[in-house]
Amino acid sequence: MTGLFDHVMLRVDDLETSVDWYQTHLGYEEKDRHEGDGFTIVYLGPEGMHDDGAMLELTSNHGETTDEVGDAWGHIAVRVPEGELEAHYQQLMDEGVEDYRDPESCGGRYAFVKDPDGHEVEIVQRDYGALWSIDHTMMRVEDADEALGFWTRKFEYVEPRSRWESDSFANYFMGPEDAPQEAMWLELTYNYDGRSYTMGDAWGHLCVRVDDLQEDWDQLMLREAADYRSPEECDDLYAFTTDQDGHEIELIERDPDAESLFPF
Structure with a gap:
């Protein structure tokens, strides 16, 4: 499997309000849309x-x-160029975006806002990647050793791409060893006080892009990953496993020549 993250899914109450928010404030464009039986899915991203x-x-x-x-799900982080954090943050404030943590309160290194559904969006400074492109997704884990073991053994992710360890918590950034820096990374946050978390229903899943859905699924089963929704149960279009804390992880095989991003 390539192991690259394909997308991160969030549930929203008012789809068009949320789509408009990301288009207006982050300049996202609608990549594709699927109208299902009782649900609608929209893929978004910068041009x-x-x-x-x-x-x-x-x-x-x-x-x-x-x-x-829920608090088991943390945030997505989006990129702005180095040295432009304050300017882009102020632009969002001028547009009426809900402030959560301003740059000053974060030591001038990053900032946080919230989307219409209360999902936290971190703003980080990077000298690569498109403006507002997704840099990483953060999830909280209850056992750091188990979480690191899951991603290294099941998905062959490198032992942390980077880490930050303080007196009370640690952050581990995980991803495939040969992934380009523009790819999305996974941030695992572990608090030392042994707290547990609530998953919530507004947080959906991470999706990992695989080379061959059935072969990679079989490999995950050999590595004792959870059989949550097998390819057969999903009409051989995708599949789902879960990590040690119950976070859902979708597997999808991309056809670069397909007319739609959706495998339906």
Whole structure:
């Protein structure tokens, strides 16, 4: 499997409001849309995103609302050029975006805002990647050793791409060893106090792009990954496993010549 992250999925209450928010404030464009039976999915991303970059998937279940964001899911982080954090943050403030943590409170290194559904969006400074492209997705884990072992053994991710360890928590950035820097990375956050987390229903899943869906699924099963939704159960279009904490991980095989991004 390539192991690159293909997209991150968030559930939203009002799809068009959320799509408009990402288009207006982050300059995202609609990459594709699927109208299902009782739900709608939209893929979004910046116009100039890297071929190996990750998209944002917004899912709306018709007639349903999401009750809880949960704290097991953390945030997505989007990129702005080095030295331009304050300017882009101020632009968002001028546009009426909800502030969460300004650059000053974050030591001038990053900032946070919230989208219409309360999902946290971190703004990080990078000298690579398209403006507002997804840099990483953060999830909180209850056991760092188990989480690191899961991603290194099941998906062959490198032992952390980078890490930050403080007196009370640690951050581990994981990804395939040969991934381009423009790809999305996974940030695992571990708090030392032994707390547990609530998953919530507003957080959806991560999606990993694979070379051969059935072969890579069989490999995951050999490595004792959770059989959550097998390819057969999903009409051989995709599959799902879960990590040690119950975070859902989708597997999808991309056809570069397909007319649609959706395998339906």
